Amino acid sequence: MDFGHSPRAQEYIERVSAFMRDHITPAEEAYHAQLTGGADWRQWRQPAIMEDLKAKARAAGLWNLFLPDPHHGAGLKVVEYAALAELMGHSLMAAEVFNCNAPDTGNMEVLHMYGTAAQQDRWLTQLLEGKIRSAFCMTEPAVASSDATNMQATAVPEGDDIVINGRKWFSSGIGHPNCQVLIFMGLTDPDADRHARHSMILVPLNTPGVKIQRMLPAFGTYDEPFGHGEVVFDNVRVPKENVIAGLGRGFEIAQGRLGPGRIHHCMRTIGAAERALSLMCARGDSRVAFGKPLTQLGGNVDIIADARMAIEQARLLTLKAAWMMDTVGVKAAMSEISQIKVVAPNMAQKVLDAAIQMHGALGATLDTPLTALAGYVRTVRIVDGPDEVHRRVVARFELGRQKAARDLA
């Protein structure tokens, strides 16, 4: 197990870290001020400051860092990129600056790995340049996504077309003014093998029949200007060329897509926890009650120590999962990926809650990034499989491993 950083990775860490400090943290207030706010997503605009920052990051060579392919991205291993994802987790606006934001990262990976040349020409290039945004439509309101075989929306071939019907929600990114394409996952053949029933289809956002009904708030935020949409597909018709990899291969693609995505999410929650701990310490040292700084009162030192210990452990476990993805692959790392998917956001939720409490009433407002980060990490406990499903996976692997050991003995 080597989680250390190659000189190249170490150099990226320093550059991203400096960019965060010099450009992003100072821009947070202005960015939020430029958001038009509220539930009415039709009025959302991309803040100008974001495009400025993107240009700066791209010029600085800090662009598409997530992509393991050295031609289009930074060519970093998962374990190397993990450290950068953590840094980006300090600020909710950071990932987009480096063109490393979900769901575009996953969509770009899918197009990069499975896309035809035509699909790549039409969509991947612009996504890699950050010129357009994309959405991912998988979750459905009517069925439990924790068990993905439940999915009911359909993508059925009809002549040269694929006809799409159904209702999706939590289609992240679909509210973005620059969003032009979505990847739809739906049922093609209910009689096929359980993991060969679904397909992934590229759907331009302006295709007739794609009806965005509303943006969903998640823990009090609309994640403007990305949003989480509820979308109805009403006899949406796209050419067969828009199928990714082939009909019935949806699951296979989804599995590959989710591994790195979960690592990225988890590392970002760890970054969020680090920011919370940092703010908690600053507040605890400066705020005075009963004649003493808060850090000298009651159990606050224990809270700070517990936060540090929890963060360290979650980071190491996430790095281990990343390292396994690099060395033995997603499949062999399945238990570890499920482990971090539970551990990291639960840890971050606790640390953020403690940091909020240390800030008193201020912690409840938007004057610190704490409640927004708390909303993000809380969401991570649900998306890409809720805690409960991942614990099941971990236990199944554990029981299997233990049984195998007993059988051997």
Place this chain on the structure above:
Amino acid sequence: MDFGHSPRAQEYIERVSAFMRDHITPAEEAYHAQLTGGADWRQWRQPAIMEDLKAKARAAGLWNLFLPDPHHGAGLKVVEYAALAELMGHSLMAAEVFNCNAPDTGNMEVLHMYGTAAQQDRWLTQLLEGKIRSAFCMTEPAVASSDATNMQATAVPEGDDIVINGRKWFSSGIGHPNCQVLIFMGLTDPDADRHARHSMILVPLNTPGVKIQRMLPAFGTYDEPFGHGEVVFDNVRVPKENVIAGLGRGFEIAQGRLGPGRIHHCMRTIGAAERALSLMCARGDSRVAFGKPLTQLGGNVDIIADARMAIEQARLLTLKAAWMMDTVGVKAAMSEISQIKVVAPNMAQKVLDAAIQMHGALGATLDTPLTALAGYVRTVRIVDGPDEVHRRVVARFELGRQKAARDLA
């Protein structure tokens, strides 16, 4: 210890319960739809449906239930009203329907106990009728409210006037379109005894120099149409007749005000937890994953059992504190009041979090009342003294009691 309900109290429970079921729960969606939403409080309107419901509740004799005085209110003991406050806690819009919402309840109690006839004529009558709303300005951004002697805003006599200066925030209720008066607490004599330095002053909202700067979001909500304001007082001048009870008596009044208020908050958080448990069970029985309802999967039964056990315990402790207030008074119940102030919202936070998780992505949205209730109960861990301060109080009493027992032995 008798927490049972007198026939009269039991009858109120049934009536409030029926009113909640028949009128309030069905109105929740319409109420929220009538809110104009967003951060711009100047556009906030009182939803018409609320005034309808208030009229219905008043006609039904379910009005001012919180007030122990039988002439102006229902004449219920604290332990009796507690059960009603719990019921109201099921819905964030319920308390106002019965004219039992904070901060008006506390303000009415203060005016009722300490107000002059003139003050009561001018303000109390209209508050009791639900015609106007009021705010309470105590917390300040610059100092830790957990230690109230920190308060820096000033209320200084000058001739026949009191001159008020300073900055307050989390002035709850001040954004309400019907808000016409606020109670300001400020420093009058820094050299007086620690608990005789501050005064409470009635300030009409339209007094020159009262500048509402913004409404503060609390865990993602502005609590429209009440709001939590940040307010600057810039040489605000009111006549001495507006002083409540006398200069320097602010602390004394605040102490009396906080006891019942904390009970009410805690009972509402218990009601919120009951609603969460109820929604969690309904969801768990109806949602299917891996071929089974969620209630038959993994640890969900344990989560439900733990919620039930935690709610029962928190309720009994809150009723005990209420019963002590009725029988031995606020002062003798100080440890118990601090105990519930920690126990109840922490319990409710956990139950709400579990209920949200059981709902998956739906739980993150506003399609259920869960995130809004979660925001409320989280706030209670901070307002009226954060957990940390109340734990200090409990420990101080405990150590004192134990030492006394050792000294006796």
Place this chain on the structure above:
Amino acid sequence: MDFGHSPRAQEYIERVSAFMRDHITPAEEAYHAQLTGGADWRQWRQPAIMEDLKAKARAAGLWNLFLPDPHHGAGLKVVEYAALAELMGHSLMAAEVFNCNAPDTGNMEVLHMYGTAAQQDRWLTQLLEGKIRSAFCMTEPAVASSDATNMQATAVPEGDDIVINGRKWFSSGIGHPNCQVLIFMGLTDPDADRHARHSMILVPLNTPGVKIQRMLPAFGTYDEPFGHGEVVFDNVRVPKENVIAGLGRGFEIAQGRLGPGRIHHCMRTIGAAERALSLMCARGDSRVAFGKPLTQLGGNVDIIADARMAIEQARLLTLKAAWMMDTVGVKAAMSEISQIKVVAPNMAQKVLDAAIQMHGALGATLDTPLTALAGYVRTVRIVDGPDEVHRRVVARFELGRQKAARDLA
């Protein structure tokens, strides 16, 4: 809900409390010194000091307090006796002093309610006088007792006799030098209705075929001189007159037996927690590190406050369950009894662990009662149904209640 104490109950509280303080606490060291110690139960002796204390308690009228029957016992309601059981919980040796120790209490209740005149003459009288001790043989090593229908040992009628075979363990009290009789529960008719298969039989300890194989340690203690025995029944033959209440009525009796027994256990764990909190405060005030008493260091005040809040809540819930047993009966209180069976020992385990930690190395030894009390409360999480089974019960009731409410609405 009235958990208050009648003047009569209050008077008992004061008398038991004074007896504990004046006679039992001072005798603890001598009592333990008189134990011969160790695993070899054949050498166990009843400490002389225990018989002295029993005589004193009986003379003081503090005898058989658990028995609701006013002729043979104190005639206290469950909720009244609960307060006394809590007091006894402060010391592991206390219950026997008042002839209120398990499993004799349960056995006496069974004989009192279901025993024939002959059974009562032969066994109950001497048990009520504290002259003999008894054991209860239900748990079996080979099957999960959490599901009592698993029970495999047999009690089969053969002519005028009952023939008993099988292996039992955790037969508590069977190592006591004064133990003369045991109640055996076994399978009589595997084809009968699930709750009518088992019978309870009185078996004199010296009946041929009763083979005590060893005493089992429980969390490091043998609970000398009572012990928890592993016992083989090898064609043990007793006359049919020894059947209690009738063949096939074992479950019915067990259910009635367990309700009060669980309340008693829970109240004792609460007493154990109170003792732990008391020792923790004394230690925290007197022990100095880094120049300050421990109570002024770090989170120790939070630990003390948390302990107080947890104890209060568990006690109120247990009193509620006791009050329900008195007013609506065991059956209607089933969920509440299961609730406290989870809540009380888990709470006490945490408080004891914290108290041990506050004592440092001393806390690990037998120089304080903490580890022995910790062993007792840990055991309670397993006996009479483990946590897991009781959580199932609570959840089943909750889901049923919620469904009924939904069906009504």
Place this chain on the structure above:
Amino acid sequence: MDFGHSPRAQEYIERVSAFMRDHITPAEEAYHAQLTGGADWRQWRQPAIMEDLKAKARAAGLWNLFLPDPHHGAGLKVVEYAALAELMGHSLMAAEVFNCNAPDTGNMEVLHMYGTAAQQDRWLTQLLEGKIRSAFCMTEPAVASSDATNMQATAVPEGDDIVINGRKWFSSGIGHPNCQVLIFMGLTDPDADRHARHSMILVPLNTPGVKIQRMLPAFGTYDEPFGHGEVVFDNVRVPKENVIAGLGRGFEIAQGRLGPGRIHHCMRTIGAAERALSLMCARGDSRVAFGKPLTQLGGNVDIIADARMAIEQARLLTLKAAWMMDTVGVKAAMSEISQIKVVAPNMAQKVLDAAIQMHGALGATLDTPLTALAGYVRTVRIVDGPDEVHRRVVARFELGRQKAARDLA
């Protein structure tokens, strides 16, 4: 960060693992049967089977693995030996088999690093051969060891001798029949600098004035045949040649001694947790209740998953601390060492408790190794600095680090 294992380390892991499986686990029952048991330490004997196993291990080259010196030990780095310490943690009897048991390991390290040739000749050689055992006398009953400057026992030069007085307890290993020497730490110069007041002295056990008063039980076990002694030193006189490293250097030596010792303890607690998880899975798969194996009931899968996730995290953090000791030294790893000293035993305590619960009544007995392992890991939360002190250290480092970062920015 490279926690991977060199081929040499990997080979050791396999050999120790095989030795554990083939020789130690099968010997556990016989070992415990050969213990004479009980509190009377004068009757303790070294089980013959232990000497057999030691001979086997030594012959197999699995001897003194802890010692980084390649001449006397295996020459393993801390991070390499950590994996072996974890394996030994599966069985409480394992460490001695490999001559790797506390406190001999620490004492050997001290003699190896600081001992004179004469001291090494007389004591180290025999210790390295496992022929004698040693004790370490630091903790005192009268003062809080959490703050080591409290230590009151004295070691004062007088002519050519050192005169030793005072009372020590938890002098581990002093009850062993083969124990011949102890290292005493005491106050030499109360006026010296805070960290230069104490000295370490070698004291043969048979020196006049060394009075072992009793063996202390720790969570129900005497840790026979090692024991934890309470010892009075009454004008004990040894020649100055017995001072280790020089008067006043006690603290310096203790600091160096504790770093690796804490790693070893933590890795053993992780091994104990692994054994618990393994037993929990075996039990859960085989035990049936309500018609299903326990692993298919309620939250047991969550408990198993949580255990796996907690163990993985604690192990990675411990390996990180070990790796830091190897690469940057004890001083720079101080926060990390304190972190694992809190994390590892707390984690193991939870996992053991869960494993015990999964075993029901059996879990409470000595028929599984669970309660004994639970006692060990609980002890680790107290020895070598209690949790509270280590949290203080972690918080102090964290606050310092955060302040430095703020000052830079």
